[in-house]
Amino acid sequence: MSGRLPVNLIIGAVLVALVVGVAALSLIWTPHDHAAMTIRNRFQPADGVYWLGTDQLGRDIVSQLMVAARNSMTVALVAVLIGGSIGVMFGLLASALGGWVEDLIMRVADIGFAFPALLFAIMLSAVFGPSLTIAVAAIAFINIPVFARVTRASANQIWMRDYVAAARAAGHGRFAISRDHILPNIAAPVIVQGTIEFAVAILAEAALSYLGLGAQPPSPSWGRMLSEAQTLMFMAPHLAIYPGLCIVIAVLGFSLLGDGLRDITDPRLKRRRA
Amino acid sequence: MELSQVSVGFAGAVALRKASVSIAPGARLGIVGESGCGKSMLGLCLMGMVPDAGQVTGSIRLNGQELVRAPERVWRRHRARDVAMIFQEPMAALNPLKRVGDTVMEPLMIHEGLSRSTARARALALFEEVGLPDPAARLRQYPHEISGGQRQRVLIALALACNPGLLVADEPTTALDANVALRIIDLLVRLSESRNMALVFISHDLAAVSRATDQMLVMYGGDIVERGPTAQVLAEPRHPYTQGLLGARPGLENRGRTPDGRRKRLVTIPGTVPPLHDLPQGCRFSGRCGQEFAPCARQRPQPTALGQGQEAACHLLSPLHAGHGTCRGAA
Amino acid sequence: MSAPLLQLDGVSRRYRMPRTALLRPPPVLTAVDDVSLTLNAGQTLGIVGESGSGKSTLARMIMAFEAPDEGAVRFQGAGLNRLSGADLRLARRRFQMVFQDPFGSLDPRRRVGWSIAEPLRATGAEDSAARVTQALYQVGLRAGDAQKYPHEFSGGQRQRIAIARAIVTRPALLVADEAVSALDVSVQAQILNLLMDLQEEMGLAMIFISHDLAVVACICDRILVMRNGKSIETGDTGALIAAPRHDYTRSLLVASGIET
Ligand SMILES: Nc1ncnc2c1ncn2[C@@H]1O[C@H](COP(=O)(O)OP(=O)(O)OP(=O)(O)O)[C@@H](O)[C@H]1O
Ligand SMILES: Nc1ncnc2c1ncn2[C@@H]1O[C@H](COP(=O)(O)OP(=O)(O)OP(=O)(O)O)[C@@H](O)[C@H]1O
Ligand code: SF4
Ligand SMILES: [Mg+2]
Ligand SMILES: [Mg+2]
Numbered sequence: 001m002s003g004r005l006p007v008n009l010i011i012g013a014v015l016v017a018l019v020v021g022v023a024a025l026s027l028i029w030t031p032h033d034h035a036a037m038t039i040r041n042r043f044q045p046a047d048g049v050y051w052l053g054t055d056q057l058g059r060d061i062v063s064q065l066m067v068a069a070r071n072s073m074t075v076a077l078v079a080v081l082i083g084g085s086i087g088v089m090f091g092l093l094a095s096a097l098g099g100w101v102e103d104l105i106m107r108v109a110d111i112g113f114a115f116p117a118l119l120f121a122i123m124l125s126a127v128f129g130p131s132l133t134i135a136v137a138a139i140a141f142i143n144i145p146v147f148a149r150v151t152r153a154s155a156n157q158i159w160m161r162d163y164v165a166a167a168r169a170a171g172h173g174r175f176a177i178s179r180d181h182i183l184p185n186i187a188a189p190v191i192v193q194g195t196i197e198f199a200v201a202i203l204a205e206a207a208l209s210y211l212g213l214g215a216q217p218p219s220p221s222w223g224r225m226l227s228e229a230q231t232l233m234f235m236a237p238h239l240a241i242y243p244g245l246c247i248v249i250a251v252l253g254f255s256l257l258g259d260g261l262r263d264i265t266d267p268r269l270k271r272r273r274a
Numbered sequence: 275m276e277l278s279q280v281s282v283g284f285a286g287a288v289a290l291r292k293a294s295v296s297i298a299p300g301a302r303l304g305i306v307g308e309s310g311c312g313k314s315m316l317g318l319c320l321m322g323m324v325p326d327a328g329q330v331t332g333s334i335r336l337n338g339q340e341l342v343r344a345p346e347r348v349w350r351r352h353r354a355r356d357v358a359m360i361f362q363e364p365m366a367a368l369n370p371l372k373r374v375g376d377t378v379m380e381p382l383m384i385h386e387g388l389s390r391s392t393a394r395a396r397a398l399a400l401f402e403e404v405g406l407p408d409p410a411a412r413l414r415q416y417p418h419e420i421s422g423g424q425r426q427r428v429l430i431a432l433a434l435a436c437n438p439g440l441l442v443a444d445e446p447t448t449a450l451d452a453n454v455a456l457r458i459i460d461l462l463v464r465l466s467e468s469r470n471m472a473l474v475f476i477s478h479d480l481a482a483v484s485r486a487t488d489q490m491l492v493m494y495g496g497d498i499v500e501r502g503p504t505a506q507v508l509a510e511p512r513h514p515y516t517q518g519l520l521g522a523r524p525g526l527e528n529r530g531r532t533p534d535g536r537r538k539r540l541v542t543i544p545g546t547v548p549p550l551h552d553l554p555q556g557c558r559f560s561g562r563c564g565q566e567f568a569p570c571a572r573q574r575p576q577p578t579a580l581g582q583g584q585e586a587a588c589h590l591l592s593p594l595h596a597g598h599g600t601c602r603g604a605a
Numbered sequence: 606m607s608a609p610l611l612q613l614d615g616v617s618r619r620y621r622m623p624r625t626a627l628l629r630p631p632p633v634l635t636a637v638d639d640v641s642l643t644l645n646a647g648q649t650l651g652i653v654g655e656s657g658s659g660k661s662t663l664a665r666m667i668m669a670f671e672a673p674d675e676g677a678v679r680f681q682g683a684g685l686n687r688l689s690g691a692d693l694r695l696a697r698r699r700f701q702m703v704f705q706d707p708f709g710s711l712d713p714r715r716r717v718g719w720s721i722a723e724p725l726r727a728t729g730a731e732d733s734a735a736r737v738t739q740a741l742y743q744v745g746l747r748a749g750d751a752q753k754y755p756h757e758f759s760g761g762q763r764q765r766i767a768i769a770r771a772i773v774t775r776p777a778l779l780v781a782d783e784a785v786s787a788l789d790v791s792v793q794a795q796i797l798n799l800l801m802d803l804q805e806e807m808g809l810a811m812i813f814i815s816h817d818l819a820v821v822a823c824i825c826d827r828i829l830v831m832r833n834g835k836s837i838e839t840g841d842t843g844a845l846i847a848a849p850r851h852d853y854t855r856s857l858l859v860a861s862g863i864e865t
Contacts, residue, residue: 165704168670
């Protein structure tokens, strides 16, 4: 029971700490300048100087991966925070007002839910030109309905509690109750969802960059490293393997962490799964 | 079934202390007390279902066979056939995805090796016996489609499926409406009489116990503080705790007003049950007892026989302290 | 004589049930059916009935959480359903509620003092610590308890806190929906005595809802018996217990152990 943490939580936390640690480290230190091109040094094998070798333009792979981790984290964080805040607001609103407002918000959310992020990003890029901001906006956008749903479902549960009825009896309006009682009590499921969405956002950012719709050169990104390595697949497979591995570690880390957090905050789900 | 000197301990706390209980075939025993006083723990001892964290000592015998250290495998053979239990929350105890008929047929097919059709016939007969209206249709319904009282009847049918010699009912009526509860109690009494089945009826409701049982135990803080024939204990409670419980229950004598126009107050037991690890030395009830005197805080009172099978563990009743205070009976 | 404190005139409430068939109109459940009652200041009225008889629905309408489909709820002469949002908020100072579940009626993330002061803040009364402290004393708790969280209290103590919250605005009416049903007998008796104390001290009128006629009888002047949403019998407690007119009332008497 308590005291023993779930395995997925521990593994997830370790992986996340690793990725976040590396990303943070890249702010102050990388082994080399990640953008410095020395054609002389292209396709260097891994050695004491270039720990994972260099790419087709002679840039250090480790440095690139580190900076890319930071970019990826930043995009995911900003996107999830923006999308999450807007989604939570809509969810709270739907739950507080009920009736046709709730129906409307949730139907719109359903449509948003069914809308592929990639398509949205491509549309935005077509209009505004590709950039990291567009990627962030697209990822944030797909997060809105996800958070709106989770928030509404959790909030509806809280609205049925007696302490909410007591607050109504006290004379509080719907918005004061949403702020004072609903929001603090749905924090746990929303944070869990946020962690899981973080993983989704990392993946989405990689996919968008892969398509050239995300981070623009020289700013490194796992997705773009992957797409650049694609043409050299047979000559230098490691160029594709390392960023791929990074994506897997980051996504897996946040997914496991989210799952683990859910297990400890909602024991019912865990038992059902067991 | 016979329990002697059974104790259940959890790290640093005793949930049940040296309880000795014997239950003859067809007997009906009530267990009352406030929340957390060990009633369910006693019930679980009878079922061999004490949580893993609990250390059980003493002796539990079923038809002469010692079961206190028996492995789960042995207990499983006895459950359903010799001892069965009904739990408090009727919704939680039924699988929501299963038709209630299938739920009742399952143990019959597993334990008794009945075929599906025979099992269905037995289930139908059981549903009739427990008084479910339109039993054939009920077999096909899901738990959420029937009322709370009907769910409780399904659970009783389930418990009766393998003709147990002893039925442990842990607060079977607490979640129910007073009227429905009444009918369930009457049903349990009737079944116990017609099947010569022993019944252990756990409840914090004295009125329910009075209706359902002929012997009763009163528990406080893991101790059995008073026992005896139900009618006798309720008419003439000797332990201050039993007296307190009886006084707290609103009855006709509490109605109306005193001469100065104020409403009559109920008799209360001051304070609340302290947590298990924080129970007083000496008498568990000291600190809340209105008749406490010198030895109470130091010495643990031993049960004193009071005649007609009634006994209570209180220093006031012990011959050692004879003459000290008088124990008031019920008004 | 001035208007009664609370008056219900032919109040009904219907709920639409889920559709059973696509083309048929959804069935309608009448949870409260044409109930009228009058309560004067300082009086206590008990409402009894089995589960699903509409007691809580009636309480929600009295508390103006829900509007009746028919009929009117008048509090101190004013129709509650006609009040504007701001006026209703002010009026709520005068009627408060205690709920059944002592574990569910307090926000687990808020200090007790914060919860007790909630009605003061909501109705724009001054949020003085003194009022909270006084309410805590009135229900038999200590001033220091305001700093604690609900999980630090037992069920009975939590119900005391819930009562403190309900009386902090010094209301004229207290609605208690199954307020002692979840408690052990000994604690139940303590809470019932507390409610009687407060009722006499503050001149509170009270609507006390329970399925246990014995509990209702010890605290109420009058009793209203509900069944299937209808009020089937009402009268002075003594008379109703001595000579119930309905078999249903008699069955409630048996069920609560008053009659055998
Ligand atoms: N797994 C456990 N670990 C530690 N203590 C336990 C455990 N299970 C039960 N207890 C303790 O044993 C005591 C007796 O519990 P029990 O369930 O028998 O009470 P009860 O009389 O049935 O109360 P209620 O009326 O609330 O059902 C309680 O104080 C409880 O805290
Ligand atoms: N929001 C709702 N939507 C649909 N039906 C409802 C709703 N609220 C209550 N009901 C129904 O109205 C009827 C009366 O319910 P109510 O809660 O008032 O009963 P009660 O007398 O308080 O019962 P209990 O003793 O179980 O609390 C029930 O049949 C219930 O299912
Ligand atoms: S032994 Fe003392 S404290 Fe315990 S019940 Fe008897 S009089 Fe009260
Ligand atoms: Mg129990
Ligand atoms: Mg109700």
